[in-house]
Structure formats: C-alpha cells, structure tokens
Amino acid sequence: MELATESGMDLQTLVTLTTGATLLACVLAVAGVHAYGRGRAQRAALIDRLSATPQLPPGGRRRRFRALDRRLRRTRLGRRLELRLAATGLDVTPGEFTAALLVAVAGLWLVGQAALAPFFGPIAGLLGVWAAVQFLTWQRQKRIERFINQLPELARILANATHAGLALRTAIGMAAEELEAPAGEELAQVAHQLALGASMDDALGELADRLPSRELVVLVTTLVLSHRAGGQVVSALRNLTETLEERKETRREIRTQLSQVNMTSYAVPVLGIGSLFLMNGVKDGALDRMTGSPLGQAAVVVAFALYAVGFVLIRRLSRIDV
Structure with a gap:
C-alpha cells in the first residue's frame, strides 16, 4: 500500500515537472518570437532611416520604390549598384534606377519590335541595358575628372x-x-x-x-x-x-587631342543602327523578311557583335594613361 502511494506521488511529481517545463518552454518560445519580430521591425526601420538619411536632404524629394530598394540592397548586385551610384554623385537610389531601367528596356523592346522587326525587340532591350551601364560609367568618369x-x-x-x-x-x-x-x-x-x-x-x-x-x-x-x-x-x-x-x-591637352577619336567610337555603332532604319524605310518589311530565317538572324547578331568590337577597340586604342 505504501509502495503504491509512493509510486503515485512520484508520478504526480513527474507530471507536475513536465507540465511546468512545457509551460516554461512555451513562454520562452513566445518571448523569442516576440523578440525576433521586434528585432526585424527595428532592423527594417534602421534600414529605412539609413537609406533616407544620406540621400534625402531637408526639403528634398520623396523617395520612390522603397520596397524594391530594400530588397536590392540585400543582394550583392544591389550593393554594387549602390556603390556605383554613389560614385556618380547622382541623387538616385538603386530601387529608382532599377525601376527606370526596367521601364526603359521595356519601351525600347516595344519600339524595336514595332519599328524594325520582332527579332530586334530583345536586341533593343539589351542595348538599353548597355546604354544604362555606359551612362553610369560616363557619370562616374565625369565626377572623377x-x-x-x-x-x-x-x-x-x-x-x-x-x-x-x-x-x-x-x-x-x-x-x-x-x-x-x-x-x-x-x-x-x-x-x-x-x-x-x-x-x-x-x-x-x-x-x-x-x-x-x-x-x-x-x-x-x-x-x-x-x-x-x-x-x-x-x-x-x-x-x-x-x-x-x-x-x-x-x-587637358590629351583630352582635347583625342576628342575626335572618342566621337568616332560612338559614331560607328550609331551609323550601324541608322542603316537598319534606312534599310527598312527604303523597302518596308525588308528587316522582317531578313530576320525570318536563321541565317539572317545570325548575320544580324554577327553584325552587332562586330560593331561592339569596333567600339571597344577604338576606345582602347584612344586610351592614354598619364
């Protein structure tokens, strides 16, 4: 009888301890989730404040695409874009620049597809990305100068x-x-x-x-x-x-002497793109028929690649380090 009573008391004590440990674990879990949520909220607020402080002066404009900007800053590409924009001195956030780039690429895609041929839509979009990269490089070099x-x-x-x-x-x-x-x-x-x-x-x-x-x-x-x-x-x-x-x-003297060469490097691809509009204007639908076959598409890709190589080579040959 006494043994049964002692066993019942031990079992009751074990149940009590288990219940207490479970309640304590639940309380700690709830406290941990609450602390984690509060930390995430504080981190997001800190990111917003740091993102706005150096770029939004008193009386400045309101920033747009803040959610996209926060997501970009968490990626390696976004951080590189942020440093590149900071080097250019432009009052633009990575989110705003990315949104403007996407709109420009979509617009150029539609214009190239409608004005020339459907095959030139992706090429026009890629040219838009290249132009944006060149614009940042030019702004950065201008600031360095x-x-x-x-x-x-x-x-x-x-x-x-x-x-x-x-x-x-x-x-x-x-x-x-x-x-x-x-x-x-x-x-x-x-x-x-x-x-x-x-x-x-x-x-x-x-x-x-x-x-x-x-x-x-x-x-x-x-x-x-x-x-x-x-x-x-x-x-x-x-x-x-x-x-x-x-x-x-x-x-200053070297830059003056090489100004004509630099203009030639930009004139070469512009002449190539202008010849496409001229060809399509002389005979309507010529580009559509030309890019309708794999051979014509390959010829267009090779031509654009050669124009890009010519642009790079002219820029390389005209670069003089002082």
Missing part, C-alpha cells in the same frame, strides 16, 4: 592648414567646407568617418576606392605615410601641388 581638377587646390589647402599648425583631421574638415562638389562632398564624408572613429588609413582608402585615379592615390599615399610616420607633410603637399598642376594641364 572634376575631382582630379580640384586636387591641386585641395593639396594647397591641406598644406596651408598643416603649416598653420592644424591637425590633418582638422585640415580635411576645413577643406570640405571650402571646396565645392565633388571634392567638398567626398571630404565631408571622410571627415564624418573620422569623427565616428574610423582610422585615417581606412577613411582615405575608401575615398580612393570610390574615385579611383592615379593622382588621388598619390595624394592619399602621401597623407597616410605622413600621418603614420610623422614626416614633413607641408613640404610634401606643396611639391605634390606643383606636380598635380602639371598633370592637370597634360590631361
């Missing part, structure tokens, strides 16, 4: 500030206030990174990565070595200022 033209003045301001006894961090902040865009904007970002605790090497290294050029690499190397070793930064910057002035004039 403007920044390079400001480097002599930047080196002069840094030399005068350090000669007056100011620290290099303070000199960079002063240059950011005095110089116009794009040098002022880029240096303001460097000063902001330094204020947040980033090292001089990392902040200037990111600047060189955003706007790659030999002149900027030389300036960054000079500043980093002088800051690290404590050398004569004033004399080094003044000597660098004279060198940058000479390189600026040399680059």
Whole structure:
C-alpha cells in the first residue's frame, strides 16, 4: 500500500515537472518570437532611416520604390549598384534606377519590335541595358575628372592648414567646407568617418576606392605615410601641388587631342543602327523578311557583335594613361 502511494506521488511529481517545463518552454518560445519580430521591425526601420538619411536632404524629394530598394540592397548586385551610384554623385537610389531601367528596356523592346522587326525587340532591350551601364560609367568618369581638377587646390589647402599648425583631421574638415562638389562632398564624408572613429588609413582608402585615379592615390599615399610616420607633410603637399598642376594641364591637352577619336567610337555603332532604319524605310518589311530565317538572324547578331568590337577597340586604342 505504501509502495503504491509512493509510486503515485512520484508520478504526480513527474507530471507536475513536465507540465511546468512545457509551460516554461512555451513562454520562452513566445518571448523569442516576440523578440525576433521586434528585432526585424527595428532592423527594417534602421534600414529605412539609413537609406533616407544620406540621400534625402531637408526639403528634398520623396523617395520612390522603397520596397524594391530594400530588397536590392540585400543582394550583392544591389550593393554594387549602390556603390556605383554613389560614385556618380547622382541623387538616385538603386530601387529608382532599377525601376527606370526596367521601364526603359521595356519601351525600347516595344519600339524595336514595332519599328524594325520582332527579332530586334530583345536586341533593343539589351542595348538599353548597355546604354544604362555606359551612362553610369560616363557619370562616374565625369565626377572623377572634376575631382582630379580640384586636387591641386585641395593639396594647397591641406598644406596651408598643416603649416598653420592644424591637425590633418582638422585640415580635411576645413577643406570640405571650402571646396565645392565633388571634392567638398567626398571630404565631408571622410571627415564624418573620422569623427565616428574610423582610422585615417581606412577613411582615405575608401575615398580612393570610390574615385579611383592615379593622382588621388598619390595624394592619399602621401597623407597616410605622413600621418603614420610623422614626416614633413607641408613640404610634401606643396611639391605634390606643383606636380598635380602639371598633370592637370597634360590631361587637358590629351583630352582635347583625342576628342575626335572618342566621337568616332560612338559614331560607328550609331551609323550601324541608322542603316537598319534606312534599310527598312527604303523597302518596308525588308528587316522582317531578313530576320525570318536563321541565317539572317545570325548575320544580324554577327553584325552587332562586330560593331561592339569596333567600339571597344577604338576606345582602347584612344586610351592614354598619364
């Protein structure tokens, strides 16, 4: 009898412990799900705030396609596009650029299909993507050229500030206030990174990565070595200022001499595309009949490939590194 009573008590204790452990596990599971949901909400809010803060100034325009922009920023391609847009200085988010690109590609697809032949629809869409990539490259190169033209003045301001006894961090902040865009904007970002605790090497290294050029690499190397070793930064910057002035004039002369060659590189594919419209205008439906066979389609693809090769070769041959 006593053994049965003890067994019943042990069983009741086991049931009680199991019930308590189950209730505790349920409470912890509910708390975990609640914490996870709150963390996701805070993360989404932080992403929205960080996405809007550097790109939406007070009184600026309202951003569109924010959901698409958030999804793009989570992908590798979206992050690369964000860096590329930041290097161009355009006030456009990755989501807005992608949406505009999709609309442009769809429009060119329909125009090529209606104006020429159905076969030219995908080709027109691909040309739209290529044109968008070339536009970003042109904007980035344009910003780099403007920044390079400001480097002599930047080196002069840094030399005068350090000669007056100011620290290099303070000199960079002063240059950011005095110089116009794009040098002022880029240096303001460097000063902001330094204020947040980033090292001089990392902040200037990111600047060189955003706007790659030999002149900027030389300036960054000079500043980093002088800051690290404590050398004569004033004399080094003044000597660098004279060198940058000479390189600026040399680059201007070379760009003037090669302007006709650069225009020829763009004229070659334009003439090829114009010949298609001319052919279709002379005899209506000629392109549709030509692309109706696999041989004609292959000929069109080979022709476009040759135009692309000619464009690349002309650009390569006219590139002179100074």
